[in-house]
Each structure stands twice: as C-alpha cells, then as structure tokens.
Amino acid sequence: MGPIAEAVTAAGGSLARVFARAEMPLTLLEEPDRLILLRDQLRLVEAAINEIGDPALPARLSMLTGISGLGPIGVQVRQANTLGAALARVEVVTPVVLQTATWTGLRRQGAHAFYGYTVAERIDSGRQANEVLALGYLLGTVRHFLGSTWRPERAVVTGASMFARGEIEALFGCEIAFGARAGLVFPAHDCDTANPSRLDPTLEGTTESRPIEDDLLACVAQLIALSLNEARPSIDWVARRLGLSRRTLQRRLEQAGTRYADIQRQVLGNRAKELLAMATLPIGRVGLELGYADAAHFTRAFLDWTGVTPSQWRSGVQRRRLGTD
Template identity: 70%
Template structure:
C-alpha cells in the first residue's frame, strides 16, 4: 500500500502573502485546495503532502506566476526549514549536511519524499523526489524544493554560487526562463529532480556553524505517517471548518469509505475511535486554555452531546 505523505504547513504563510501581494485571493486559493485558512496561524500543523502540492498549483493559477515556487524558496533560504536548517548549520561539511538532511527530512518535515546525494564520477546530484503517486502540482513542488536545496548548498559555498545544472521531471516547464534566472543556471529535464555540481564541493567546510544553545536549535516532534495518524490529522483539520465525516476523509486520501474502514481495522482501530480521541484532545486543550463554556467547547469540537468528565 503506498503511503500518504504528510508535511508541515510552514509554506502556507509565504504563499498567502505572495498571493495577496500580487492582488490575488488567498481565500480562493486555499478553497480550491480544500485547505482551511486557519492553517496560516499554525505553521507546524501537519497536512497531507498532496494538499500542499494542490495549494502551490492553485496559487500559481491564481496569480499567473509559474515562477512563484522558485521565488519563494530562493528568497526564504534554509531559515524557512526550521529544524532542518539547524541541522544544516550544525554540520562541519556540505557532505555531512546533506547526509543529515536526508536522514531527518522524512522524520521532522515531510514524509513520502526523498532528498539526498547520488554520485556520478566527478559530479553529484543533490536530488528531491516525491514517492507518493500524485501529479497535481508535482513539478511546481519540485521547483519549490530545489530552491531550498540551493539555499542549503549556498550556506557552504556562498550566496553567489550556482549549480552546473538544475534538473526537473517532465518535458515542459512553464516560466522556465524566469526560473533559470532565479536559480542562476540552465534547467534540464530528467527522471529525477536535483542540483548537479562537482563532487569535490561535498568537502566544503561550514563557514558559519551555529553555536550550541542557539534558540532555534530545537527539534520538532517526529512526524508519524501511518494511516491512523493521517486520519487523525485530517479530522483535526476538518474540526476547524466543519463537522468531519469519514466520507470526506476517505476522499482526501484517495480511498473509498469501505477501503479506509478495512485498512483502519487492519491496524486495530476504527474511524469512530480516532474521531473520538481527536475531539477529546481538542476539548481538553480548550478547557485548559480558553474561557469558554461547555456548550461553546462542544460546538468547537463538533460534539452533538455535552462533554462529560
């Protein structure tokens, strides 16, 4: 069974800001991607990777700017990657940094993806790939990721450094000339997206390693990408907008209602059990931190009956 990738919602804010700056409607962009606007206030919330791909594609169509992903990631750099950026800045060499990123990315930032180095004689490919089967927004997401990969290498080789070549999948790239200008090199097409540069660069030393005790050196909670965890995250998202339903969750996962039920049963749980746990957890948080009545908390958690101790 193919996995359902999860990612953190950190790119949501910059995307919304770029859409507004271009005169577009973030509400319309998020609506097309079926993502609640409340995520703008929760950058560490987990969402489906396929939903992020849809959001990037929707933003591009809204403002007519195919170079938007490259513009966002090259501007933000590794600082936007949170704990992944910390791992980069803590490494002694570029090669060590890329090995760290390969190891921790699926744990802390984004599952169902691969990022790492493949050597081919005198050249290295620092690549990125989405393992989940989805086509909507795939190429745009590659461009977004490649901008962050470029920022990683430039931490060691300088802001003016340019790769020998950038590779993306597919046979056509909208906005190719502008994206080449942002990346500073030619873009080619191939079976795997990535940056190509001389292998010897992997020995480059870190010119500015972070000091122990930096306030941004903390780690995120690991991402759990099993099916039950995906269902729980989707229910929690739906609580922000409407009453969650098993049919809506199954549709977001690309499954039939019965298939979702069967696969959850295979893991020893049921949709109703996950839903109850998510609602109870949300209610506990609201009871502890907000001056709300029991009725208001029931409404916020989409409960039809008053909560009982």
C-alpha cells in the first residue's frame, strides 16, 4: 500500500479517487500489513496507473520494494541453499500466499531456464500490468543470488504490445519480448548458484510470516475483514469479489461444512477483541465500528460469541496485562 500511495501523492494524484475506483476502503492505508486478494491488488495498481498516467508504475513499484516486499515468499527464498531450490519453493508458496490460481516456477529448456509467472483465473483488466509487477519481483528474487547488476537474457509478457515498453526495459535492464507466458529467460547453469546470504531457518522470527490458508474459507474471511473498514459486507459483495454467484458461494461453503454467517461471526468476534483490547476505545464505539446500532446490541452479540460481556472480556485482558490473574 505504502509505495502506491507515495507514487500517487508524489504525482499529485488523489488517493481517495484511486481507492474509490478500486472499490477498496481508504482506511487500508492505516493497516499496511493487511493481506488482500490478488484481484484487489490488480484493481488498486490499475487505478493508480490511470490516476497518474504512468504505465511503468508496476515496474517501479516492484523494483523499489525488491525481495523485501515479498513477505512469506521472500522468507522462503532467503532460506534456500541455491537459486534453483529457491525457485522450487516459490512455486509451492506463491499460489497459497496470493489466494488465487497463480503459477510461479522454473522450467529448464536445454541450456536456458525460464522463470515464469501466470495468473490462471480470468482477469478482465490489468493482466499485463500485473505481469510487469511480477517480473520486477522475479528479478529481485534472482538478484538475491546473482547480484544487483544481474540481467536476464530477456523478459517476456503476454499480449502483442505494451505502453512504456522502452521505459520498462530500461528499468529491468533487458529486452522485453511477447509470448504465451510471462517470465525471465537466463542461462540454466545460474540455477546452481549458492545463496550468498542465507537466512538461517532456525533463528527466531524467520518463520513468523506464515502463508495463509489456500482455501475458500480463508478468502471469504479475508474479504469480510477487509470490508469491515467501512461497512459490514453482504454475501453478494463477497461473492462478486471472488468472481462467483451467490448460490455457488453458498454451495461451496456448505460443502466445506460452514455458512457465510458463521465465517462473518468469527471475523466480527476477532475484530471485536482487537478493538476491545484498546482500553481507551468506548464499548459503544467498538459496536459502531462493527456495524451495531448501539452498545446494547453489540453486548448481546458478544455475549453470544464468547459467554462474557465486552466489559468483562476487557477487564480480563487488563488483569492479564497487569499480571494479577
């Protein structure tokens, strides 16, 4: 979120307009670590491009953040012994972290290697922008092993043309070609390069950013939590975000042994506890944040979720902090 906001602001654009076009709450800027679905990331980047008129923005963003912006994927890369081992790890972790039908992995083609990226699900707009964004991260991954000045033989994107091609080629330091799948082409023997600064997986803190679950339930919960920044979401809104009909979403949740209302209740309960842990926030305000008309309605709901009232739960938290329990 941060780099996008900085780029838009620096260009004199409107962040409110960007987030509105992407149908996302502006309050997300206050939660930079919140995970969002890939399709929502694409909406946001595409809206930023349109706002400031910079088609090379995805390349700038990914080159700026580098491997540090890859979160759990970056941790997996830095723990691998060789470049080839790192790319094998990325192939497993990427679709889990991005919560979508994506593929990122290595394919050897004789003396050459192809480090590719594909989004298998339907994307109505922004596909090429997403590929350019991904290519910057792919470059950062390989450069962790081969150095900051390393250049691939060429980069590949889908389509037949692209805006700002020359500018993006200058940022990536290589020619951009068009093909059936986006990726980087480089000598296969580079895959044997050892990790020059391997992250010890046994050290404390190196596995904190665990990938989120790769299932529909996690996606639904994530979208509900996202929407709570502005209003409690309807099942129709969540279904649309996932590219499903309301009935299909209900059927798939039933197959997983749950209902939309159950997931929403769990998300609301977790968010209520987070807000109640803020001792200065009145209980009535917590209820309003979660969409309840008044403190009484919120108290009844919280009592049903936890068996205690909000004030009792907050008192318990405060006692534990003081070590009096």
